[in-house]
Amino acid sequence: MAAEVKTTCPYCGVGCGVIATVDEAGAVSVKGDPEHPSNFGRLCSKGSALAETIDLDGRLLYPEIEGERSGWDEALDLVARRFSETIAEYGPDSVAFYVSGQLLTEDYYVANKLMKGFIGSGNIDTNSRLCMSSSVAGHRRAFGADTVPGTYEDIELADLVVLTGSNLAWCHPVIYQRLAAAKMARPNMRIVVIDPRRTMTCDIADLHLAIRPDGDVALFMGLLAHLATSPAIDQNYIGAHTDGFGDAFAAAAALDINDLLERTGLPAMQIREFFRLFETTPKVVTCYSQGVNQSSSGTDKVNAILNCHLATGRIGRPGMGPFSLTGQPNAMGGREVGGLANMLAAHMAIENTEDRDRVQRFWDSPVIAAKPGLKAVDMFQAVADGRIKALWIMATNPVVSMPDADSVENAIAACPFVVVSDILKETDTTRHANVLLPSLGWGEKDGTVTNSERRISRQRSFLDIPGDARADWWQLAEIGRRMGFAAAFDFDAPAAIFAEHAALSAFENNGSRDFDIGARAGMSGGAYDELSPFQWPQAAGTEPSITRFFAEGGFFHPDRKARFVAVKPPATDRTNAEYPFTLNTGRIRDQWHTMTRTGKSARLSAHIAEPFAEIHPRDAIETGISSAGLVEIDSPHGKAIVRALVTDRQARGGIFAPMHWNDQFAARARIDAVVAPVTDPISGQPASKNVAVAVRPF
Numbered sequence: 160m161a162a163e164v165k166t167t168c169p170y171c172g173v174g175c176g177v178i179a180t181v182d183e184a185g186a187v188s189v190k191g192d193p194e195h196p197s198n199f200g201r202l203c204s205k206g207s208a209l210a211e212t213i214d215l216d217g218r219l220l221y222p223e224i225e226g227e228r229s230g231w232d233e234a235l236d237l238v239a240r241r242f243s244e245t246i247a248e249y250g251p252d253s254v255a256f257y258v259s260g261q262l263l264t265e266d267y268y269v270a271n272k273l274m275k276g277f278i279g280s281g282n283i284d285t286n287s288r289l290c291m292s293s294s295v296a297g298h299r300r301a302f303g304a305d306t307v308p309g310t311y312e313d314i315e316l317a318d319l320v321v322l323t324g325s326n327l328a329w330c331h332p333v334i335y336q337r338l339a340a341a342k343m344a345r346p347n348m349r350i351v352v353i354d355p356r357r358t359m360t361c362d363i364a365d366l367h368l369a370i371r372p373d374g375d376v377a378l379f380m381g382l383l384a385h386l387a388t389s390p391a392i393d394q395n396y397i398g399a400h401t402d403g404f405g406d407a408f409a410a411a412a413a414l415d416i417n418d419l420l421e422r423t424g425l426p427a428m429q430i431r432e433f434f435r436l437f438e439t440t441p442k443v444v445t446c447y448s449q450g451v452n453q454s455s456s457g458t459d460k461v462n463a464i465l466n467c468h469l470a471t472g473r474i475g476r477p478g479m480g481p482f483s484l485t486g487q488p489n490a491m492g493g494r495e496v497g498g499l500a501n502m503l504a505a506h507m508a509i510e511n512t513e514d515r516d517r518v519q520r521f522w523d524s525p526v527i528a529a530k531p532g533l534k535a536v537d538m539f540q541a542v543a544d545g546r547i548k549a550l551w552i553m554a555t556n557p558v559v560s561m562p563d564a565d566s567v568e569n570a571i572a573a574c575p576f577v578v579v580s581d582i583l584k585e586t587d588t589t590r591h592a593n594v595l596l597p598s599l600g601w602g603e604k605d606g607t608v609t610n611s612e613r614r615i616s617r618q619r620s621f622l623d624i625p626g627d628a629r630a631d632w633w634q635l636a637e638i639g640r641r642m643g644f645a646a647a648f649d650f651d652a653p654a655a656i657f658a659e660h661a662a663l664s665a666f667e668n669n670g671s672r673d674f675d676i677g678a679r680a681g682m683s684g685g686a687y688d689e690l691s692p693f694q695w696p697q698a699a700g701t702e703p704s705i706t707r708f709f710a711e712g713g714f715f716h717p718d719r720k721a722r723f724v725a726v727k728p729p730a731t732d733r734t735n736a737e738y739p740f741t742l743n744t745g746r747i748r749d750q751w752h753t754m755t756r757t758g759k760s761a762r763l764s765a766h767i768a769e770p771f772a773e774i775h776p777r778d779a780i781e782t783g784i785s786s787a788g789l790v791e792i793d794s795p796h797g798k799a800i801v802r803a804l805v806t807d808r809q810a811r812g813g814i815f816a817p818m819h820w821n822d823q824f825a826a827r828a829r830i831d832a833v834v835a836p837v838t839d840p841i842s843g844q845p846a847s848k849n850v851a852v853a854v855r856p857f
C-alpha cells in the first residue's frame with residue numbers, strides 16, 4: 160500500500176504544499192496538494208521534478224575530519240572544543256555561523272539561540288541577507304516590524320498588480336499561475352511589469368516599463384508626488400495612522416520631470432500611463448522581489464513603494480497592499496527566529512534593551528548579544544581579515560553564491576577552522592571544510608517553513624535516514640550541550656523546538672509585537688505532526704484565519720503609527736570606459752540556487768542546458784559577439800565564461816546572466832565571481848543587479 164505524506168516544496172518562497180507518495184518498491188512520486196491554501200494543487204517544473212533529485216548519489220553520509228570518515232562523537236567534540244577555545248582566547252565575536260533560508264525554522268531557532276543567547280555574539284547571518292534583507296529593513300523603518308501586510312489572495316483580488324523587480328513567471332511560478340488565471344477570469348485586471356528586461360512575466364503585462372537599473376526609487380518618488388495632488392490621496396489615513404508624510408512628499412516633489420525621465424530612462428507617456436493606472440485603481444497590489452532588494456538602494460526602493468501605499472491607505476485590505484515576494488523556502492521562518500545578524504528571536508530588536516532582556520530571561524541564558532553581528536559580506540571580509548577564526552556554514556554554498564566569490568573562497572580556505580553541514584560531499588564550499596557534518600535532505604527531515612504570505616507549513620519526512628546523517632537542529636543542540644549548556648539545548652524532537660519558539664513569540668507580548676503564534680505554545684508532538692498550514696499571527700485563544708495587517712493602522716512603532724521615509728534617488732550608472740556594461744544576475748525557471756539538487760534532474764536541465772548571458776543584438780555587433788559564441792564577462796573582482804544569447808529582450812548596455820552555475824557544471828561559470836561586494840548601507844544586501852562589467856568574445 161503506497162503511503163502519502165503531506166509536506167512542502169523546498170525551493171522558492173511560494174511554499175507550495177506537496178503530496179509525496181512512496182510505493183511498495185520504494186519509488187517516490189510527487190503532486191501538488193489540492194488542500195494547501197498557497198498553491199491549491201499547483202506545482203511548477205521544479206516542484207514537479209522533486210522526486211528526480213532525492214537519490215543518494217554524491218551524498219555526504221558520515222562525518223569527516225580533514226577528509227577522513229569519523230564518528231559523530233569525535234566530530235562534535237572537536238567542533239565544540241575548537242569553538243570554545245577560540246571564544247576563550249579571542250572573545251565571542253571571533254566565531255560565526257553562516258546559515259541559510261534552506262534551513263527549517265527549528266534548525267534556525269537553535270542556531271540563533273546558541274549564537275546570540277549562549278555564545279553571546281550577533282555573528283549569525285544567512286544567505287537570506289542576499290535575498291530579502293532590504294525588504295526587512297524597509298518594513299522595519301515603515302511599519303516598526305518586519306510585517307508583510309497581505310496574502311496571496313490579494314494578488315488575485317486586485318484590479319491592478321504592479322510587479323517591480325520580479326520575474327514572477329520564472330521565480331515564483333505558482334503565484335504567476337494564480338495571477339494569470341485571475342486575469343483570464345477578469346480581463347479588466349491590469350498588470351504592470353517594471354523590469355529592465357522583457358521577461359516571460361511580460362507575456363501577461365498590459366504595460367512593461369523597461370526601467371534603467373536602480374531607477375525605481377525615482378519612479379516611485381514621482382508616483383508619490385503625483386498621488387499627493389490627486390484624488391487618490393487619503394488624508395484621513397495619513398493623519399490618523401502615519402507620520403512623516405510632509406518630508407517624504409517634499410523630497411519627492413523636489414525631483415523634477417527631467418530628472419525623473421533621465422533616472423528611469425522611460426518615455427514620459429509610459430510614466431504618465433503608470434501613474435494614471437495607480438491613481439485611478441483603488442485595488443492595487445505592488446509585488447517586489449530581488450530586482451528591488453538586491454541593490455545599493457534596496458531599502459530606499461522598498462520604502463519608496465511603501466510610501467505610495469501608505470499615502471493612499473491602500474494596505475491590509477482585500478486586493479490592496481505592498482507585497483514582498485520572498486526568494487527562499489524559509490527566509491520568512493528564519494526572520495521569525497532572528498536568523499539575521501541584526502535581529503533577535505520572534506521579531507524582537509537586538510538594538511532594544513527591553514527586547515534583549517526579555518529574550519535572555521526567557522532563555523535563562525548567561526549572556527545575550529549586545530549588538531548586531533556581522534552581515535554576510537562583512538562576515539566573509541572578517542574571515543578574510545582573520546577576525547573570525549572559526550566558522551560554521553550550514554545548508555548553503557557561499558563559494559558560488561556570495562558576491563566577490565573568489566575572495567570569499569580564499570577567505571574560507573584560509574580560515575583556521577571551518578565546519579560545513581551539508582547533504583552533499585563535494586561542493587565548491589565543502590572542499591574547504593576541516594569538519595564535514597552530514598545533514599538530512601528534503602524528504603528526510605521534519606520541521607516547519609514560512610512562505611511569503613506568512614503561512615507556516617510542515618515539511619515532513621517520508622524517506623529513511625541515509626547513513627549517519629542527522630538533522631541540523633540536532634547537530635547544533637549537540638554542540639550547545641558540549642559547550643556546557645545542556646539544559647538549554649535539551650531538545651528531543653523538532654516539535655519541542657517549535658513549542659518553545661511559539662512560547663517565546665507570546666512571552667510578554669500584549670499585541671505590541673507583530674509575530675505571535677502563542678496559540679501553538681503548548682503544542683504536543685502529536686498536534687505538531689498534524690499541523691495544518693496557518694498564517695501568523697495566531698495569538699493564544701484565537702483560531703486560524705486569513706490575516707491582514709494595517710487596514711486600520713496599528714503599526715508597531717511605539718506610537719502605533721507608520722513612518723513615511725524621505726528617500727533619495729541613487730546614482731544609477733556604475734559603468735565606465737573599462738567596464739561599460741551593466742550586469743544583472745538572477746534565476747532561471749528550472750534551476751535552484753547553485754544547482755546542487757535541481758542539477759540532478761535531466762528534465763530540468765533540458766530547459767536551459769548551459770550558463771549564458773543575454774545581450775542586445777546591437778551590443779553584440781559592436782563587441783564582435785556572435786550568437787551562441789562563448790563570451791568572457793569580467794570585472795575588477797573576477798571572470799566568468801558563458802555562452803552568448805543575443806536577444807532584444809535585453810535592453811542595450813546591459814547583460815543578464817543566471818546565478819546558478821558553478822564550477823562543477825561548467826568551468827569558470829560562477830557569475831558571482833564577477834559581482835562586486837557593494838551593499839545597501841542599511842540592509843547590507845549585495846547589489847547583484849547593477850554591476851559594471853566588460854564583455855567580449857572568448
Ligand code: SF4
Nearest residue numbers: 168170171175203206
Ligand atoms: Fe516549489 Fe516555488 Fe515551484 Fe511552488 S512555485 S512548486 S514552492 S519552486
